Amino acid sequence: xxxxxxxxxxxxxxxxxxxxxxxxxxxxxxxxxxxxxxxxxxxxxxxxxxxxxxxxxxxxxxxxxxxxxxxxxxxxxxxxxxxxxxxxxxxxxxxxxxxxxxxxxxxxxxxxxxxxxxxxxxxxxxxxxxxxxxxxxxxxxxxxxxxxxxxxxxxxxxxxxxxxxxxxxxxxxxxxxxxxxxxxxxxxxxxxxxxxxxxxxxxxxxxxxxxxxxxxxxxxxxxxxxxxxxxxxxxxxxxxxxxxxxxxxxxxxxxxxxxxxxxxxxxxxxxxxxxxxx
Amino acid sequence: xxxxxxxxxxxxxxxxxxxxxxxxxxxxxxxxxxxxxxxxxxxxxxxxxxxxxxxxxxxxxxxxxxxxxxxxxxxxxxxxxxxxxxxxxxxxxxxxxxxxxxxxxxxxxxxxxxxxxxxxxxxxxxxxxxxxxxxxxxxxxxxxxxxxxxxxxxxxxxxxxxxxxxxxxxxxxxxxxxxxxxxxxxxxxxxxxxxxxxxxxxxxxxxxxxxxxxxxxxxxxxxxxxxxxxxxxxxxxxxxxxxxxxxxxxxxxxxxxxxxxxxxxxxxxxxxxxxxxxxxxxxxxxxxxxxxxxxxxxxxxxxxxxxxxxxxxxxxxxxxxxxxxxxxxxxxxxxxxxxxxxxxxxxxxxxxxxxxxxxxxxxxxxxxxxxxxxxxxxxxxxx
Numbered sequence: 001x002x003x004x005x006x007x008x009x010x011x012x013x014x015x016x017x018x019x020x021x022x023x024x025x026x027x028x029x030x031x032x033x034x035x036x037x038x039x040x041x042x043x044x045x046x047x048x049x050x051x052x053x054x055x056x057x058x059x060x061x062x063x064x065x066x067x068x069x070x071x072x073x074x075x076x077x078x079x080x081x082x083x084x085x086x087x088x089x090x091x092x093x094x095x096x097x098x099x100x101x102x103x104x105x106x107x108x109x110x111x112x113x114x115x116x117x118x119x120x121x122x123x124x125x126x127x128x129x130x131x132x133x134x135x136x137x138x139x140x141x142x143x144x145x146x147x148x149x150x151x152x153x154x155x156x157x158x159x160x161x162x163x164x165x166x167x168x169x170x171x172x173x174x175x176x177x178x179x180x181x182x183x184x185x186x187x188x189x190x191x192x193x194x195x196x197x198x199x200x201x202x203x204x205x206x207x208x209x210x211x212x213x214x215x216x217x218x219x220x221x222x223x224x225x226x227x228x229x230x231x232x233x234x235x236x237x238x239x240x241x242x243x244x245x246x247x248x249x250x251x252x253x254x255x256x257x258x259x260x261x262x263x264x265x266x267x268x269x270x271x272x273x274x275x276x277x278x
Numbered sequence: 279x280x281x282x283x284x285x286x287x288x289x290x291x292x293x294x295x296x297x298x299x300x301x302x303x304x305x306x307x308x309x310x311x312x313x314x315x316x317x318x319x320x321x322x323x324x325x326x327x328x329x330x331x332x333x334x335x336x337x338x339x340x341x342x343x344x345x346x347x348x349x350x351x352x353x354x355x356x357x358x359x360x361x362x363x364x365x366x367x368x369x370x371x372x373x374x375x376x377x378x379x380x381x382x383x384x385x386x387x388x389x390x391x392x393x394x395x396x397x398x399x400x401x402x403x404x405x406x407x408x409x410x411x412x413x414x415x416x417x418x419x420x421x422x423x424x425x426x427x428x429x430x431x432x433x434x435x436x437x438x439x440x441x442x443x444x445x446x447x448x449x450x451x452x453x454x455x456x457x458x459x460x461x462x463x464x465x466x467x468x469x470x471x472x473x474x475x476x477x478x479x480x481x482x483x484x485x486x487x488x489x490x491x492x493x494x495x496x497x498x499x500x501x502x503x504x505x506x507x508x509x510x511x512x513x514x515x516x517x518x519x520x521x522x523x524x525x526x527x528x529x530x531x532x533x534x535x536x537x538x539x540x541x542x543x544x545x546x547x548x549x550x551x552x553x554x555x556x557x558x559x560x561x562x563x564x565x566x567x568x569x570x571x572x573x574x575x576x577x578x579x580x581x582x583x584x585x586x587x588x589x590x591x592x593x594x595x596x597x598x599x600x601x602x603x604x605x606x607x608x609x610x611x612x613x614x615x616x617x618x619x620x621x622x623x624x625x626x627x628x629x630x631x632x633x634x635x636x637x638x639x640x641x642x643x644x645x646x647x648x649x650x651x652x653x654x655x656x657x658x659x660x661x
Contacts, residue, residue: 070285071285071289074285074286074289075292078293205296205297205326206289207293207326207327208290208326208327208328208331208340208342208346209327209340211289211293212340212342
């Protein structure tokens with residue numbers, strides 16, 4: 001099974017307290033905040049590696065990010081991926097989810113063309129990014145590639161695990177999708193795009209030998225010269241959505257003495273509550 | 279001059295740090311309190327690649343250097359200096375086999391040691407003293423195909439858990455009647471060889487320290503490491519470069535613990551209506567710990583880089599060991615002072631940092647021994 005995993009470098013969720021919003025530019029100030037592979041994308045990579053261990057095939061990793069994020073692709077290779085592709089160009093900057101998914105889908109096509117492969121059997125990614133958290137990209141990639149898609153998946157079953165629905169040739173997978181109230185079981189024909197949640201597995205830790213092996217694995221960096229996408233459909237220019245105001249909510253707490261007269265204090269409380277619109 | 283780690287080294291560090299956070303941090307206080315030697319973590323460290331990180335791949339290692347080795351020790355010691363002690367002593371014995379052992383010895387011992395399924399050690403110290411290597415009384419006599427070893431080693435890390443220990447013993451004397459020494463691998467289960475008393479230590483708990491007793495222990499002749507009479511140079515080279523590097527790394531890990539815990543506490547503890555991090559008295563403590571930590575790291579990694587370049591680094595490791603250990607002792611105290619009453623409560627790690635830092639003083643030679651080495655080198659170089 002040939003699997004493509006899309007990953008996104010995000011600010012380390014453990015260090016969110018260090019993130020600031022620049023009051024002028026309304027952009028996140030990321031300096032000094034380390035980036036990590038988006039946690040759910042790491043689950044997706046782990047699931048891809050487990051599927052490969054079970055069924056054979058290959059795992060490719062794809063990301064659209066600034067070139068300094070190369071180390072996150074090296075980390076994916078150290079985890080066990082076979083090859084990695086980084087789409088990096090200033091022209092991709094400022095992309096919303098619509099354009100991001102478009103560039104990633106074009107990246108996937110470009111990989112297939114370079115490898116002379118007819119298709120990826122499965123495209124996996126996290127259900128949402130820890131920073132943007134829109135959950136748009138998996139569905140949008142599937143639409144660009146005209147593939148079936150299913151999100152919020154907490155289990156993937158193959159072959160005999162899946163009973164009748166799962167053929168041994170893995171033309172079909174069984175997946176469990178979680179909703180707020182129940183689990184839903186689906187049989188999915190491949191190729192497909194599947195977005196996974198954190199519950200699906202516990203990603204393996206990388207080890208020193210994996211890091212050494214990563215030295216010899218191919219890591220390809222493509223700019224827009226390689227993808228050759230019209231500039232008006234990528235980056236900020238191609239993005240139909242733009243963030244409006246971006247601000248930190250005022251979380252300050254206040255205290256006010258209401259005096260020691262019970263009735264007067266009660267009236268005051270009522271007034272405050274009414275004023276707050278409760 | 280470049281003060282940055284490579285991308286690969288940074289990735290290694292984050293892999294070690296993540297492992298330490300998951301497997302070591304949650305258990306470190308318990309290992310210390312109950313004096314548990316966590317042997318079950320050794321195969322996991324083997325899988326992570328830490329144990330044989332400096333050993334070539336052909337002997338089951340990773341084929342990297344001592345910079346990466348001390349980096350791993352710093353990350354382990356950040357949470358458990360005791361475990362780091364066990365790991366480094368294991369590597370100390372392995373280094374002797376790797377640098378001076380025969381091809382057969384390397385093939386026989388190193389793969390299992392890299393995997394963490396056989397624990398190693400290096401035993402020099404005796405009841406008569408550790409730094410007085412010429413005064414060792416443990417003796418080995420060649421009888422037929424065996425060395426017959428008699429004597430007692432003490433303060434030996436991994437004494438009770440090592441599958442194979444490299445020991446130094448007197449095997450003859452020179453023309454002036456002074457003892458000459460050799461290194462021999464002695465395996466667990468050898469007749470006449472057994473661990474003796476196990477020490478109950480102030481710090482670095484989580485590593486086993488005790489005696490080794492050889493009473494007519496018969497060791498195969500081929501277990502000699504290096505040449506006859508080369509024992510002390512072998513032991514001194516490994517202790518000087520691998521041992522002191524490791525102690526400096528462990529003390530640096532303790533310093534980072536002091537720094538992170540002091541900062542965390544200072545930000546959370548509210549006094550006079552604001553976090554104590556806003557008070558200058560607290561800021562001075564934190565700044566001093568930070569300076570010590572950064573200086574210790576610079577000394578440690580510079581010395582390790584020298585060793586990886588194949589250059590002599592013994593005085594540099596002595597400086598790093600002396601400085602980092604002293605700094606860890608004074609800064610663990612500062613960490614306790616920042617935390618006030620909480621600093622002496624065992625639910626917090628600050629007290630353990632102080633005990634562990636004190637535990638670092640003697641291993642690989644006290645500060646005074648390091649100063650003698652540094653002074654000797656300085657008198658020559660700055661003449």
